[in-house]
Amino acid sequence: MPENEDSYPAESGRRRFVKGVVGASALGATGITGATGIKYATTSSGTGGGATQYFGIENTGGPAPRGMPQIPIEIDSDGYLKGVWPEVKTKTVNGEEVKVAEMKLGGITYSSEWFQYCGVQTYSGIVPDADQDNFFRVSESASTTYDWMSDLSAGDKLNVSDFENYETWGNGIGKPGLGKPAMARWRSEDLPPQETIPVQVLRSTRIKDLAKKSDHPEWIRASTEKGFIAWLNKCTHFCCVPGFKSSAQSAKFGGSNDVYCPCHQSVYNPFNPVKLQFTSLPRPEDAGSSGSSGSSSGGESSA
Template sequence: MSKTEDKYPPESGRRRFVKGVVGGAALAGVGAGGSVAINSATTSPGRGGGSTQAMAIENIAGPAPRGMPQIPLEIDSEGYLKGVWPDVTTETQNGIEIEIAEMDLGGMTYSSEWFQYCGVEAYQGIQPSYESDNYFRSDSGKYEWQTSTYESGDRLHVDDFSDYTEWGNGIGDDGLGKPATGTWRSQDSSDTIPIQVIRSPIIEEAAQENEWLGASTSEGFIAWLNKCTHFCCVPGYKIAADAAKFNAEDDVYCQCHQSVYDPFNIVPTLFTARPRPD
């Protein structure tokens, strides 16, 4: 039995990650003393932060404490991919006016606090009112197809992923999806927010029956903030040849300490978002 067959058994009739998303409502009600352990909210100085629930690609192995947060995305009228940034409002908390980036999306509360970890909370692009066109742009590229298609800074385009149902690079199984690495909300900024994108038939199928995935993905594309929640390294999907040693050739693998994430299993995750610096 291949790894793909074992991981997503056809007799189940549903992909495994659909269960994770459906279970979100139950998880949301679990307190710090329940079966799901979460960090308590901090009172550190700064803006925003505290106990947060995000949708994330699931951590399935290694020392990482939780999954990496998903970035909802859309495709513009010309076929370019861009991340969705939450609506920005101003609120008064403890007598201080602070900006909040938050919106309802797909039955969830999507917030910029999802990305406030690993020092990213101090990045310019995570400040709620930072001006950005929100397009996903190629970095130097971790895949041969990407380096031959894009210059660094080029916007990712849907047409360049047209072979997503067959693509492979000799690592793991072919046909699970076509990936690219890039940046988001990092133009004209000294900080670089790394992202990973995959166009996958698995995501495309699941989005047809799930409210969150239907709202946060498009045409099989899914994206996440690519910062390992262990020690903040940048993992990769089908990049590291040694991923097979850890049964992670079809997963997102972090070479720093062998944390593994399942990009096809989107689950709610509870954690304490760090406050943005004053």
């Protein structure tokens, strides 16, 4: 195909990609699943990246190699939703002091490295001590995905009250009553659009009951609250932005009641967070300080 030919014409509804993102994504390794249920990475990385265990919503179909990473949720006293950011610490790595964001949460080390793939590792909001609040805020294009979000303005903080009808909500895609979703952004205020960290938030009765059924109840209790779950909304295949009940064509691929990526038909189950492993990419400044040649354009390095 000629280099300048668009393989995803506008009428297809699929997204176009920056060459650097696609090129880096092509480096992703094929996933292998062992008896432990953890998917292992096959590529290496430098300071600020490397083999990383995390919890993500389960990938159940399509070419995506692994689940999208969860963002633990907390709700403040006014009902506003926030994503937990790991504690910032200073460590000595290769003889140099570097800042890292990590903490023990729900029986696992939760760190900013969970989100270091698909170019996100270059975003300013992922820097451990970035001056950002952690509220989930309405994304610019939210109302084009979900009609109910047209009552909100871009940048508004999401509140529990926005999801009051979550037990019955439906939009004509799949079954109603499975939960109410929202498109949001996180740690992205006053940054250029290309550094927006896309997030999907979902409230569901299934999430409320999940700790009783999950193999990892400690994590579920630590990462969800009042039936809310959230994840970094970057498909682990080629970095598209998927959606729960956001595409009518998802029914053709068995994804009408799940999270569906319209680019290459990957499907994720938000009601089954699983423990996974992948190779996170180093942030550019970390790669430079350690002499690593890790990709700063950031594609899927995993899994």
